[in-house]
Amino acid sequence: MVGQLSVGQLSSRSTVYWSTVRWSTVQLVNCLVGQLSKLVNCPRPVLFRFLKHRYSYWKNRQIQGPPPSLLFGHTMALKRGFKTIDAEWTKEYGSVIGTYMFGKPDLIISDLEILRHVLVKDFSHFVNRRRRPGQKVGDESNQLLAKALTVLEGQHWKDVRKTITPAFTTGKMKNMVHIFNECLKIMGDIVSEYALEKKSMDLKNVCGGFTMDTIAKAAFAIDVDTQRDLNNPFTKFAKEIFALKLKDWRVILLLLFPETLAKLQSMFNFQLLFAEADAFFTETLTKVINQRAKQPKAAKPDFLQLLLNALESEQGDKSDIDSEIVHENLNGKRIKLTLRETIAQCFLFILGGYETSAVTLHFALYLLALHPDIQEKCVDEINQVLDATDEITYEHVQKLHYIEQVVLETLRMYSPVQRINRECLKDITIDGLKIERGVAVSAPIYVIHYDEKNYPNPQMFDPDRFTPEAKAQRDPLSYLPFGFGPRNCIGMRFAQMEIKMALAFLIKRFSFTPSDSSAAMPIKISREGLTKPETLLFVNVQFRN
Numbered sequence: 095m096v097g098q099l100s101v102g103q104l105s106s107r108s109t110v111y112w113s114t115v116r117w118s119t120v121q122l123v124n125c126l127v128g129q130l131s132k133l134v135n136c137p138r139p140v141l142f143r144f145l146k147h148r149y150s151y152w153k154n155r156q157i158q159g160p161p162p163s164l165l166f167g168h169t170m171a172l173k174r175g176f177k178t179i180d181a182e183w184t185k186e187y188g189s190v191i192g193t194y195m196f197g198k199p200d201l202i203i204s205d206l207e208i209l210r211h212v213l214v215k216d217f218s219h220f221v222n223r224r225r226r227p228g229q230k231v232g233d234e235s236n237q238l239l240a241k242a243l244t245v246l247e248g249q250h251w252k253d254v255r256k257t258i259t260p261a262f263t264t265g266k267m268k269n270m271v272h273i274f275n276e277c278l279k280i281m282g283d284i285v286s287e288y289a290l291e292k293k294s295m296d297l298k299n300v301c302g303g304f305t306m307d308t309i310a311k312a313a314f315a316i317d318v319d320t321q322r323d324l325n326n327p328f329t330k331f332a333k334e335i336f337a338l339k340l341k342d343w344r345v346i347l348l349l350l351f352p353e354t355l356a357k358l359q360s361m362f363n364f365q366l367l368f369a370e371a372d373a374f375f376t377e378t379l380t381k382v383i384n385q386r387a388k389q390p391k392a393a394k395p396d397f398l399q400l401l402l403n404a405l406e407s408e409q410g411d412k413s414d415i416d417s418e419i420v421h422e423n424l425n426g427k428r429i430k431l432t433l434r435e436t437i438a439q440c441f442l443f444i445l446g447g448y449e450t451s452a453v454t455l456h457f458a459l460y461l462l463a464l465h466p467d468i469q470e471k472c473v474d475e476i477n478q479v480l481d482a483t484d485e486i487t488y489e490h491v492q493k494l495h496y497i498e499q500v501v502l503e504t505l506r507m508y509s510p511v512q513r514i515n516r517e518c519l520k521d522i523t524i525d526g527l528k529i530e531r532g533v534a535v536s537a538p539i540y541v542i543h544y545d546e547k548n549y550p551n552p553q554m555f556d557p558d559r560f561t562p563e564a565k566a567q568r569d570p571l572s573y574l575p576f577g578f579g580p581r582n583c584i585g586m587r588f589a590q591m592e593i594k595m596a597l598a599f600l601i602k603r604f605s606f607t608p609s610d611s612s613a614a615m616p617i618k619i620s621r622e623g624l625t626k627p628e629t630l631l632f633v634n635v636q637f638r639n
């Protein structure tokens with residue numbers, strides 16, 4: 095029986111898996127299973143069989159995939175980063191791969207036809223994202239992020255998404271332009287100081303300060319001045335959330351005992367992760383909302399006000415919903431958000447809008463520094479479109495076609511998000527592939543963005559891949575930095591406009607060149623979390639005329 099075997103016997107019995115596992119890992123697994131069997135009062139052999147059975151789902155369905163580890167399936171492979179493991183696994187096992195993430199079967203699919211069904215055509219089967227470890231339907235936990243749009247499910251998600259969607263229409267985006275301009279002026283002053291002092295500039299700090307200032311102002315009209323004050327709590331807490339690592343003991347506990355910890359957290363009203371950040375944002379946003387209630391006439395055109403307006407008018411301003419957005423056909427109704435739900439969405443906007451946009455802007459500037467010919471083409475366009483005034487208008491932004499191509503190509507090469515996922519709600523068969531209820535489907539964005547068939551010579555930075563003609567030749571599913579379908583990124587237009595405006599503003603005034611310590615192409619990216627470079631990226635800045 096498996097449980098009575100020594101570790102040595104185990105290694106000789108099993109084939110591929112055991113031969114590839116390091117001795118120390120085998121010992122650890124054996125020891126953990128031993129402890130676990132005592133804990134749950136279950137004989138070791140039974141527990142071993144249970145654990146092995148847990149990971150036989152794909153084998154039984156003849157779907158290929160990398161061998162799972164006994165305790166964690168493939169979750170720990172995340173340490174090597176989605177970009178790396180997805181590329182390796184796709185090369186070895188093809189476009190449909192069976193894996194186990196967070197204890198559940200997870201199909202990694204890079205076949206665009208199947209993805210079209212999952213993300214668009216059969217969306218009603220795949221409305222939800224994969225549940226977080228320990229997450230329950232209608233999670234009533236008090237955690238702020240448990241109420242955020244990203245994790246809501248089914249009809250509740252549809253209703254909240256429909257309520258929030260009008261905050262991102264073209265009309266609302268036009269109102270945001272002056273916010274971008276105000277924050278750009280501060281950014282311009284900061285970059286000027288680098289140019290004057292001839293110091294090389296840490297792109298991440300400068301771009302991160304700008305996107306945090308912008309999103310805080312756009313979300314709830316707060317001047318946080320993170321561009322000047324790098325230790326501001328807004329940035330500190332947002333950074334803390336993005337810095338979470340898989341090897342963090344709290345994450346390991348959550349992975350090992352998701353259900354138990356979820357129960358304990360709600361029973362004893364504590365939060366294992368981000369308690370301080372949660373408390374800070376709740377307090378700050380509650381204050382802002384209370385102030386608005388006292389002075390309703392001082393309403394600002396920010397996201398918070400749009401959500402608060404939705405609190406007042408259940409029907410909302412239907413005329414404001416763009417036809418582009420209505421195509422999502424959510425079949426939801428606009429609902430009143432509770433105060434906590436409103437705060438949760440604003441908190442999510444901060445998280446969603448800060449790091450992703452900062453990373454994209456800083457990669458774009460760096461790529462332009464490494465490619466002076468492309469930077470010059472941007473300058474030509476800017477000189478044609480922008481007049482002598484400092485302010486960039488919404489109409490200007492619409493004419494910056496080449497800059498837009500630069501942004502799109504940057505997002506292809508360095509998509510901040512490396513995978514998107516959905517969970518199957520009802521069994522379905524797509525092109526002969528049966529996907530059962532509860533199975534997660536993940537789209538490996540880097541595999542798709544670096545596929546030679548979609549993008550020849552994919553390591554090359556080439557904005558001309560995104561001319562209207564070139565785009566028309568490609569399957570739209572081959573471009574996923576903002577996800578796809580009705581559950582794509584709600585902030586896509588906001589982010590694109592912010593990044594385009596920032597690039598135009600900076601390149602009009604400054605030229606960027608690689609600093610001595612510059613990383614060359616291809617820029618190596620770090621393994622965990624959102625895409626970021628392994629080492630900080632620096633550029634030199636000079637005034638343009």
Ligand code: HEM
Nearest residue numbers: 243244446447450451511514576577578581582583585589
């Ligand atoms: C370059 C910047 C950004 C990138 C690359 C990005 C990327 C993404 C991706 C890949 C998703 C998942 C989509 C899917 O599952 O199909 C997503 C979802 C989301 N993003 Fe963004 N995002 C960016 C900026 C923003 C901004 C500025 C905001 C808010 C102001 C935002 C708010 C959200 C929200 C709320 C969701 C969840 C949507 C839902 O579940 O219905 N994002 N984003």
